[in-house]
Amino acid sequence: MTQLFGHQYDLYPFQLFSVMHLVMLLVFVTGSVLLYVYRKPLKSLEKPMKVIMFSGLFILELFYHIWLFSGKAWEISFTLPLQLCSISLLLCLILLITDSKFLFQVVYFLGIAGAIQALVTPELFVGFPHFRFFQFFITHMLIIWVALFYAFVKEFRITRKGLWQAFAFLNIAAGFAFLANKLTGGNYMFLASKPSNLSLLDYLGPYPYYILVLECIALLLFWVLYLPWRGAKK
Template identity: 55%
Template sequence: MNNTFGHEYSLFPFEAFSFQHLMMIVILIGGTILLYAKKNYLKEHDKAVRILMFLSLFVLEAMYHIWLFKDGYWDISFTLPLQLCSLSLILCLILLTTKSKFIFQIVFYIGITGATMAVITPELFLGFPHFRYFQFFITHIFIIWTCFYFWMIHEYSPNGKGLIMSFLFLNGSACLAFAANRMTGGNYMFLAFKPSNASLLNYFGPFPYYIVTLEGAALFFFFLLLVICNKVKLKEIQR
Protein backbone atom coordinates (compact mmCIF):
# COMPACT_ATOMS: atom_id res chain seq x y z
CA MET A 1 0.00 0.00 0.00
CA ASN A 2 2.78 2.44 0.95
CA ASN A 3 4.64 1.66 -2.26
CA THR A 4 1.68 2.68 -4.40
CA PHE A 5 1.84 6.12 -2.78
CA GLY A 6 5.62 6.28 -2.60
CA HIS A 7 8.16 8.03 -4.77
CA GLU A 8 10.24 5.04 -5.84
CA TYR A 9 9.93 5.48 -9.58
CA SER A 10 11.81 2.29 -10.40
CA LEU A 11 9.14 0.15 -8.69
CA PHE A 12 6.35 1.21 -11.05
CA PRO A 13 7.87 2.12 -14.43
CA PHE A 14 5.56 3.52 -17.08
CA GLU A 15 6.02 2.52 -20.70
CA ALA A 16 4.24 4.34 -23.50
CA PHE A 17 1.80 2.22 -25.52
CA SER A 18 2.16 -0.73 -23.19
CA PHE A 19 -0.98 -2.56 -22.03
CA GLN A 20 -1.36 -0.24 -19.02
CA HIS A 21 -1.28 2.76 -21.37
CA LEU A 22 -3.52 1.35 -24.10
CA MET A 23 -6.05 0.31 -21.44
CA MET A 24 -6.57 3.96 -20.51
CA ILE A 25 -6.90 5.01 -24.15
CA VAL A 26 -9.58 2.33 -24.61
CA ILE A 27 -11.38 3.57 -21.47
CA LEU A 28 -11.32 7.13 -22.86
CA ILE A 29 -12.80 6.07 -26.20
CA GLY A 30 -15.29 3.62 -24.68
CA GLY A 31 -16.45 6.14 -22.09
CA THR A 32 -16.94 8.82 -24.75
CA ILE A 33 -19.10 6.45 -26.81
CA LEU A 34 -21.06 5.57 -23.66
CA LEU A 35 -21.70 9.26 -22.98
CA TYR A 36 -23.42 9.52 -26.34
CA ALA A 37 -25.28 6.22 -26.02
CA LYS A 38 -26.64 7.09 -22.56
CA LYS A 39 -27.17 10.82 -23.08
CA ASN A 40 -30.90 10.68 -22.30
CA TYR A 41 -30.27 8.85 -19.03
CA LEU A 42 -27.47 11.26 -18.12
CA LYS A 43 -29.72 14.23 -18.89
CA GLU A 44 -32.28 12.92 -16.40
CA HIS A 45 -29.60 12.64 -13.71
CA ASP A 46 -27.62 15.72 -14.72
CA LYS A 47 -27.08 17.20 -11.26
CA ALA A 48 -25.80 13.92 -9.78
CA VAL A 49 -23.51 13.34 -12.76
CA ARG A 50 -22.03 16.83 -12.54
CA ILE A 51 -21.45 16.46 -8.79
CA LEU A 52 -19.71 13.12 -9.37
CA MET A 53 -17.49 14.56 -12.09
CA PHE A 54 -16.70 17.64 -10.00
CA LEU A 55 -15.73 15.58 -6.95
CA SER A 56 -13.64 13.18 -9.04
CA LEU A 57 -11.60 16.02 -10.52
CA PHE A 58 -11.33 18.07 -7.33
CA VAL A 59 -10.48 15.21 -4.94
CA LEU A 60 -7.91 13.60 -7.23
CA GLU A 61 -6.16 16.91 -7.90
CA ALA A 62 -6.15 17.74 -4.18
CA MET A 63 -4.77 14.29 -3.37
CA TYR A 64 -1.98 14.81 -5.91
CA HIS A 65 -0.82 18.00 -4.19
CA ILE A 66 -1.14 16.42 -0.73
CA TRP A 67 0.87 13.42 -1.94
CA LEU A 68 3.67 15.70 -3.12
CA PHE A 69 3.56 18.00 -0.09
CA LYS A 70 3.57 15.36 2.65
CA ASP A 71 6.84 13.86 1.41
CA GLY A 72 8.52 17.17 0.63
CA TYR A 73 8.24 16.96 -3.16
CA TRP A 74 5.89 19.91 -3.71
CA ASP A 75 7.78 22.61 -5.63
CA ILE A 76 6.58 25.74 -7.40
CA SER A 77 8.67 24.88 -10.45
CA PHE A 78 6.08 22.30 -11.49
CA THR A 79 3.06 22.39 -9.14
CA LEU A 80 1.52 25.77 -9.98
CA PRO A 81 -1.68 25.49 -12.07
CA LEU A 82 0.04 26.77 -15.19
CA GLN A 83 0.10 23.63 -17.29
CA LEU A 84 -2.57 23.64 -19.97
CA CYS A 85 -4.35 20.65 -18.45
CA SER A 86 -4.21 22.15 -14.94
CA LEU A 87 -5.92 25.26 -16.27
CA SER A 88 -8.42 23.10 -18.15
CA LEU A 89 -9.18 21.19 -14.96
CA ILE A 90 -9.95 24.42 -13.10
CA LEU A 91 -12.17 25.59 -15.96
CA CYS A 92 -13.96 22.22 -15.94
CA LEU A 93 -14.67 22.61 -12.22
CA ILE A 94 -16.16 26.04 -12.90
CA LEU A 95 -18.16 24.70 -15.86
CA LEU A 96 -19.56 21.79 -13.84
CA THR A 97 -20.64 24.20 -11.12
CA THR A 98 -21.98 27.10 -13.17
CA LYS A 99 -22.85 25.52 -16.56
CA SER A 100 -21.37 28.69 -18.08
CA LYS A 101 -21.47 28.72 -21.88
CA PHE A 102 -18.63 31.24 -21.90
CA ILE A 103 -16.37 28.87 -19.95
CA PHE A 104 -17.46 26.00 -22.20
CA GLN A 105 -16.32 27.83 -25.33
CA ILE A 106 -12.83 28.24 -23.88
CA VAL A 107 -12.30 24.87 -22.24
CA PHE A 108 -13.84 22.82 -25.06
CA TYR A 109 -10.91 23.52 -27.36
CA ILE A 110 -7.98 23.62 -24.95
CA GLY A 111 -9.40 20.88 -22.74
CA ILE A 112 -10.02 18.26 -25.41
CA THR A 113 -6.88 19.06 -27.42
CA GLY A 114 -4.50 19.30 -24.46
CA ALA A 115 -5.86 16.38 -22.46
CA THR A 116 -6.04 14.11 -25.52
CA MET A 117 -2.39 14.81 -26.28
CA ALA A 118 -1.56 14.13 -22.63
CA VAL A 119 -3.36 10.77 -22.69
CA ILE A 120 -1.72 9.69 -25.96
CA THR A 121 1.79 10.95 -25.11
CA PRO A 122 1.81 11.29 -21.31
CA GLU A 123 4.59 13.00 -19.38
CA LEU A 124 4.31 10.29 -16.73
CA PHE A 125 6.99 8.41 -14.81
CA LEU A 126 4.92 6.18 -12.53
CA GLY A 127 2.87 3.31 -13.93
CA PHE A 128 0.20 0.87 -12.82
CA PRO A 129 -0.86 0.42 -10.02
CA HIS A 130 0.67 3.59 -8.53
CA PHE A 131 -1.61 6.39 -7.31
CA ARG A 132 -0.05 8.89 -9.72
CA TYR A 133 -0.86 6.62 -12.68
CA PHE A 134 -4.56 6.57 -11.84
CA GLN A 135 -4.64 10.24 -10.82
CA PHE A 136 -3.00 11.37 -14.06
CA PHE A 137 -5.19 9.41 -16.44
CA ILE A 138 -8.49 9.81 -14.61
CA THR A 139 -8.18 13.60 -14.33
CA HIS A 140 -7.19 13.99 -17.99
CA ILE A 141 -9.93 11.65 -19.17
CA PHE A 142 -12.50 13.47 -17.03
CA ILE A 143 -11.44 16.81 -18.55
CA ILE A 144 -12.28 15.40 -21.98
CA TRP A 145 -15.51 13.80 -20.77
CA THR A 146 -16.62 17.04 -19.11
CA CYS A 147 -16.24 18.90 -22.40
CA PHE A 148 -18.08 16.20 -24.34
CA TYR A 149 -20.73 15.97 -21.63
CA PHE A 150 -21.75 19.58 -22.11
CA TRP A 151 -21.62 19.20 -25.88
CA MET A 152 -23.66 15.98 -25.99
CA ILE A 153 -25.97 16.20 -22.99
CA HIS A 154 -26.43 19.96 -22.54
CA GLU A 155 -26.13 20.48 -26.30
CA TYR A 156 -23.73 23.41 -26.02
CA SER A 157 -22.25 24.17 -29.43
CA PRO A 158 -18.61 25.18 -29.90
CA ASN A 159 -18.30 28.04 -32.38
CA GLY A 160 -15.76 30.18 -34.18
CA LYS A 161 -15.90 32.93 -31.58
CA GLY A 162 -15.16 30.35 -28.90
CA LEU A 163 -12.19 29.11 -30.93
CA ILE A 164 -10.72 32.61 -31.00
CA MET A 165 -11.38 33.11 -27.27
CA SER A 166 -9.76 29.78 -26.50
CA PHE A 167 -6.71 30.62 -28.61
CA LEU A 168 -6.35 34.00 -26.91
CA PHE A 169 -6.72 32.33 -23.52
CA LEU A 170 -4.03 29.83 -24.51
CA ASN A 171 -1.62 32.59 -25.48
CA GLY A 172 -2.35 34.65 -22.38
CA SER A 173 -1.73 31.60 -20.22
CA ALA A 174 1.47 30.90 -22.15
CA CYS A 175 2.74 34.38 -21.28
CA LEU A 176 2.15 33.69 -17.58
CA ALA A 177 3.77 30.26 -17.93
CA PHE A 178 6.80 31.78 -19.65
CA ALA A 179 7.23 34.30 -16.84
CA ALA A 180 6.83 31.57 -14.22
CA ASN A 181 9.46 29.46 -15.98
CA ARG A 182 11.95 32.33 -15.83
CA MET A 183 11.29 32.86 -12.12
CA THR A 184 11.12 29.24 -10.96
CA GLY A 185 13.28 27.35 -13.44
CA GLY A 186 10.24 25.29 -14.39
CA ASN A 187 8.92 24.10 -17.73
CA TYR A 188 5.26 25.06 -17.66
CA MET A 189 3.51 24.38 -20.98
CA PHE A 190 6.86 22.99 -22.19
CA LEU A 191 7.95 26.51 -23.11
CA ALA A 192 11.46 26.13 -21.64
CA PHE A 193 12.34 22.79 -23.23
CA LYS A 194 10.66 19.75 -24.77
CA PRO A 195 9.29 16.96 -22.55
CA SER A 196 11.61 14.02 -21.97
CA ASN A 197 9.10 11.51 -23.34
CA ALA A 198 8.17 11.06 -26.99
CA SER A 199 5.59 13.59 -28.13
CA LEU A 200 4.47 15.64 -31.12
CA LEU A 201 6.96 18.31 -30.06
CA ASN A 202 9.75 16.04 -31.28
CA TYR A 203 8.60 16.81 -34.83
CA PHE A 204 8.25 20.55 -34.33
CA GLY A 205 11.91 21.53 -34.58
CA PRO A 206 14.44 22.76 -31.98
CA PHE A 207 13.88 25.36 -29.26
CA PRO A 208 12.55 28.03 -29.61
CA TYR A 209 11.13 27.30 -33.07
CA TYR A 210 8.94 24.44 -31.85
CA ILE A 211 6.92 26.98 -29.83
CA VAL A 212 5.84 28.76 -33.02
CA THR A 213 5.00 25.41 -34.63
CA LEU A 214 3.06 24.47 -31.50
CA GLU A 215 0.95 27.62 -31.94
CA GLY A 216 0.07 26.57 -35.48
CA ALA A 217 -0.67 23.01 -34.39
CA ALA A 218 -2.99 24.23 -31.63
CA LEU A 219 -4.91 26.40 -34.08
CA PHE A 220 -5.14 23.49 -36.53
CA PHE A 221 -6.50 21.06 -33.92
CA PHE A 222 -8.94 23.67 -32.61
CA PHE A 223 -10.27 24.21 -36.13
CA LEU A 224 -10.41 20.46 -36.80
CA LEU A 225 -12.40 19.97 -33.60
CA LEU A 226 -14.84 22.70 -34.63
CA VAL A 227 -15.35 21.20 -38.11
CA ILE A 228 -15.92 17.68 -36.75
CA CYS A 229 -18.41 18.87 -34.12
CA ASN A 230 -20.34 20.94 -36.65
CA LYS A 231 -20.53 18.00 -39.07
CA VAL A 232 -21.78 15.68 -36.33
CA LYS A 233 -24.44 18.22 -35.30
CA LEU A 234 -25.50 18.70 -38.93
CA LYS A 235 -25.97 14.95 -39.40
CA GLU A 236 -28.10 14.79 -36.25
CA ILE A 237 -30.31 17.64 -37.50
CA GLN A 238 -30.76 15.95 -40.89
CA ARG A 239 -31.95 12.67 -39.32
Protein backbone atom coordinates (compact mmCIF):
# COMPACT_ATOMS: atom_id res chain seq x y z
CA MET A 1 0.00 0.00 0.00
CA THR A 2 2.81 2.43 0.85
CA GLN A 3 4.14 2.02 -2.69
CA LEU A 4 0.95 3.64 -3.99
CA PHE A 5 1.99 6.83 -2.18
CA GLY A 6 5.74 6.43 -2.60
CA HIS A 7 8.20 8.29 -4.79
CA GLN A 8 9.64 5.35 -6.70
CA TYR A 9 8.05 6.41 -9.96
CA ASP A 10 9.51 3.55 -11.96
CA LEU A 11 7.24 1.11 -10.10
CA TYR A 12 4.18 2.54 -11.86
CA PRO A 13 5.37 4.26 -15.06
CA PHE A 14 2.81 6.35 -16.90
CA GLN A 15 2.07 5.28 -20.46
CA LEU A 16 0.48 7.78 -22.83
CA PHE A 17 -2.85 6.52 -24.20
CA SER A 18 -2.67 3.34 -22.16
CA VAL A 19 -5.94 1.64 -21.18
CA MET A 20 -6.15 3.53 -17.88
CA HIS A 21 -5.32 6.84 -19.55
CA LEU A 22 -8.15 6.27 -22.02
CA VAL A 23 -10.46 5.27 -19.15
CA MET A 24 -9.78 8.58 -17.41
CA LEU A 25 -10.47 10.47 -20.64
CA LEU A 26 -13.74 8.57 -20.99
CA VAL A 27 -14.70 9.49 -17.42
CA PHE A 28 -13.98 13.13 -18.23
CA VAL A 29 -16.07 13.14 -21.42
CA THR A 30 -18.93 11.28 -19.71
CA GLY A 31 -18.98 13.68 -16.77
CA SER A 32 -18.95 16.69 -19.09
CA VAL A 33 -21.85 15.35 -21.16
CA LEU A 34 -23.87 14.56 -18.02
CA LEU A 35 -23.36 18.11 -16.75
CA TYR A 36 -24.98 19.39 -19.93
CA VAL A 37 -27.74 16.79 -20.20
CA TYR A 38 -28.83 17.20 -16.56
CA ARG A 39 -28.14 20.93 -16.31
CA LYS A 40 -31.74 21.79 -15.37
CA PRO A 41 -32.27 19.14 -12.65
CA LEU A 42 -28.86 20.03 -11.23
CA LYS A 43 -30.02 23.60 -10.51
CA SER A 44 -31.64 22.34 -7.32
CA LEU A 45 -28.29 20.84 -6.28
CA GLU A 46 -26.14 23.93 -6.85
CA LYS A 47 -24.97 24.32 -3.25
CA PRO A 48 -23.99 20.69 -2.58
CA MET A 49 -22.29 20.50 -5.98
CA LYS A 50 -20.23 23.59 -5.20
CA VAL A 51 -19.26 22.11 -1.84
CA ILE A 52 -18.26 18.81 -3.45
CA MET A 53 -16.17 20.46 -6.18
CA PHE A 54 -14.51 22.87 -3.74
CA SER A 55 -13.74 20.07 -1.30
CA GLY A 56 -12.41 17.83 -4.05
CA LEU A 57 -10.05 20.46 -5.44
CA PHE A 58 -8.88 21.68 -2.04
CA ILE A 59 -8.32 18.26 -0.47
CA LEU A 60 -6.57 16.76 -3.51
CA GLU A 61 -4.26 19.77 -3.80
CA LEU A 62 -3.56 19.70 -0.06
CA PHE A 63 -2.78 15.98 -0.15
CA TYR A 64 -0.54 16.52 -3.17
CA HIS A 65 1.63 19.01 -1.28
CA ILE A 66 1.65 16.81 1.84
CA TRP A 67 2.76 13.91 -0.36
CA LEU A 68 5.58 16.01 -1.80
CA PHE A 69 6.69 17.22 1.64
CA SER A 70 6.61 13.72 3.13
CA GLY A 71 8.82 12.43 0.34
CA LYS A 72 11.14 15.45 0.54
CA ALA A 73 10.19 16.23 -3.04
CA TRP A 74 8.66 19.68 -2.50
CA GLU A 75 10.80 22.22 -4.34
CA ILE A 76 10.19 25.90 -4.93
CA SER A 77 11.30 25.49 -8.54
CA PHE A 78 8.18 23.52 -9.52
CA THR A 79 5.57 23.47 -6.75
CA LEU A 80 4.54 27.12 -6.57
CA PRO A 81 1.04 27.74 -8.01
CA LEU A 82 2.40 29.24 -11.21
CA GLN A 83 1.59 26.53 -13.72
CA LEU A 84 -1.47 27.26 -15.84
CA CYS A 85 -3.57 24.54 -14.22
CA SER A 86 -2.36 25.40 -10.70
CA ILE A 87 -3.48 28.98 -11.28
CA SER A 88 -6.80 27.74 -12.67
CA LEU A 89 -7.29 25.53 -9.62
CA LEU A 90 -6.85 28.45 -7.23
CA LEU A 91 -9.20 30.58 -9.31
CA CYS A 92 -11.77 27.75 -9.24
CA LEU A 93 -11.68 27.72 -5.44
CA ILE A 94 -12.23 31.48 -5.29
CA LEU A 95 -14.94 31.29 -7.97
CA LEU A 96 -16.86 28.62 -6.06
CA ILE A 97 -16.93 30.95 -3.04
CA THR A 98 -17.57 34.28 -4.75
CA ASP A 99 -19.48 33.45 -7.97
CA SER A 100 -17.40 36.19 -9.60
CA LYS A 101 -18.35 36.68 -13.25
CA PHE A 102 -14.85 37.96 -14.05
CA LEU A 103 -13.19 34.91 -12.51
CA PHE A 104 -15.62 32.68 -14.38
CA GLN A 105 -14.44 34.10 -17.71
CA VAL A 106 -10.81 33.45 -16.78
CA VAL A 107 -11.52 29.94 -15.47
CA TYR A 108 -13.60 29.08 -18.54
CA PHE A 109 -10.94 30.04 -21.08
CA LEU A 110 -7.72 29.33 -19.17
CA GLY A 111 -9.00 26.37 -17.20
CA ILE A 112 -10.57 24.47 -20.08
CA ALA A 113 -7.79 25.19 -22.60
CA GLY A 114 -5.02 24.26 -20.16
CA ALA A 115 -6.65 21.29 -18.47
CA ILE A 116 -7.71 19.60 -21.71
CA GLN A 117 -4.13 19.75 -22.96
CA ALA A 118 -2.98 18.31 -19.62
CA LEU A 119 -5.52 15.49 -19.77
CA VAL A 120 -4.62 14.49 -23.32
CA THR A 121 -0.82 14.79 -22.99
CA PRO A 122 -0.09 14.83 -19.25
CA GLU A 123 3.26 15.86 -17.80
CA LEU A 124 3.02 12.84 -15.53
CA PHE A 125 5.72 10.37 -14.58
CA VAL A 126 3.71 7.90 -12.51
CA GLY A 127 0.73 5.86 -13.64
CA PHE A 128 -2.16 3.76 -12.38
CA PRO A 129 -2.80 2.91 -9.55
CA HIS A 130 -0.54 5.46 -7.84
CA PHE A 131 -2.04 8.33 -5.79
CA ARG A 132 -0.50 10.95 -8.07
CA PHE A 133 -2.18 9.40 -11.11
CA PHE A 134 -5.66 9.83 -9.63
CA GLN A 135 -4.86 13.20 -8.06
CA PHE A 136 -3.66 14.56 -11.39
CA PHE A 137 -6.59 13.41 -13.50
CA ILE A 138 -9.36 14.16 -11.01
CA THR A 139 -7.99 17.64 -10.32
CA HIS A 140 -7.83 18.54 -14.00
CA MET A 141 -11.30 17.12 -14.62
CA LEU A 142 -12.69 19.19 -11.76
CA ILE A 143 -11.16 22.38 -13.15
CA ILE A 144 -13.07 21.87 -16.40
CA TRP A 145 -16.22 20.70 -14.65
CA VAL A 146 -16.27 23.83 -12.48
CA ALA A 147 -16.20 25.95 -15.65
CA LEU A 148 -18.92 23.84 -17.29
CA PHE A 149 -21.01 23.89 -14.10
CA TYR A 150 -21.10 27.67 -14.20
CA ALA A 151 -21.79 27.70 -17.94
CA PHE A 152 -24.44 24.96 -18.06
CA VAL A 153 -26.06 24.89 -14.63
CA LYS A 154 -25.67 28.44 -13.34
CA GLU A 155 -25.96 29.83 -16.90
CA PHE A 156 -23.12 32.32 -16.64
CA ARG A 157 -22.53 33.79 -20.10
CA ILE A 158 -19.24 33.60 -21.93
CA THR A 159 -18.44 36.93 -23.58
CA ARG A 160 -15.96 38.36 -26.07
CA LYS A 161 -14.85 40.80 -23.41
CA GLY A 162 -14.22 37.84 -21.12
CA LEU A 163 -12.07 36.23 -23.81
CA TRP A 164 -9.76 39.25 -23.93
CA GLN A 165 -9.76 39.53 -20.14
CA ALA A 166 -8.65 35.91 -19.91
CA PHE A 167 -5.97 36.44 -22.55
CA ALA A 168 -4.65 39.50 -20.70
CA PHE A 169 -4.68 37.55 -17.43
CA LEU A 170 -2.73 34.74 -19.12
CA ASN A 171 0.00 37.13 -20.23
CA ILE A 172 0.23 38.79 -16.82
CA ALA A 173 0.51 35.36 -15.20
CA ALA A 174 3.18 34.43 -17.75
CA GLY A 175 5.16 37.49 -16.68
CA PHE A 176 5.14 36.32 -13.06
CA ALA A 177 6.02 32.78 -14.15
CA PHE A 178 8.95 34.07 -16.23
CA LEU A 179 10.26 36.01 -13.23
CA ALA A 180 9.83 32.97 -10.96
CA ASN A 181 11.77 30.84 -13.45
CA LYS A 182 14.66 33.29 -13.32
CA LEU A 183 14.66 33.34 -9.51
CA THR A 184 14.15 29.62 -8.86
CA GLY A 185 15.58 27.91 -11.93
CA GLY A 186 12.15 26.42 -12.57
CA ASN A 187 10.10 25.95 -15.72
CA TYR A 188 6.72 27.38 -14.78
CA MET A 189 4.26 27.52 -17.69
CA PHE A 190 7.05 25.88 -19.76
CA LEU A 191 8.55 29.30 -20.46
CA ALA A 192 12.12 28.11 -19.84
CA SER A 193 11.99 24.88 -21.86
CA LYS A 194 9.62 22.22 -23.16
CA PRO A 195 8.42 19.46 -20.79
CA SER A 196 10.70 16.43 -20.74
CA ASN A 197 7.95 14.01 -21.77
CA LEU A 198 5.93 14.00 -25.00
CA SER A 199 3.53 16.94 -25.30
CA LEU A 200 1.90 19.18 -27.88
CA LEU A 201 4.77 21.63 -27.42
CA ASP A 202 7.09 19.23 -29.24
CA TYR A 203 5.37 20.21 -32.49
CA LEU A 204 5.60 23.97 -32.02
CA GLY A 205 9.24 24.59 -32.93
CA PRO A 206 12.41 25.18 -30.89
CA TYR A 207 12.86 27.43 -27.85
CA PRO A 208 12.00 30.31 -27.61
CA TYR A 209 9.91 30.40 -30.79
CA TYR A 210 7.43 27.82 -29.52
CA ILE A 211 6.35 30.35 -26.88
CA LEU A 212 5.13 32.74 -29.59
CA VAL A 213 3.40 29.88 -31.39
CA LEU A 214 1.84 28.81 -28.09
CA GLU A 215 0.55 32.35 -27.60
CA CYS A 216 -1.19 32.23 -30.98
CA ILE A 217 -2.60 28.77 -30.27
CA ALA A 218 -3.91 29.93 -26.89
CA LEU A 219 -5.76 32.82 -28.54
CA LEU A 220 -7.13 30.46 -31.21
CA LEU A 221 -8.33 28.02 -28.55
CA PHE A 222 -10.00 30.86 -26.67
CA TRP A 223 -11.90 31.80 -29.83
CA VAL A 224 -12.93 28.18 -30.38
CA LEU A 225 -14.23 28.06 -26.79
CA TYR A 226 -16.08 31.33 -27.38
CA LEU A 227 -17.78 30.34 -30.66
CA PRO A 228 -20.57 28.17 -29.15
CA TRP A 229 -21.68 31.20 -27.11
CA ARG A 230 -21.34 33.83 -29.81
CA GLY A 231 -24.53 35.85 -30.01
CA ALA A 232 -25.85 34.46 -26.72
CA LYS A 233 -27.45 36.80 -24.22
CA LYS A 234 -24.98 38.43 -21.86
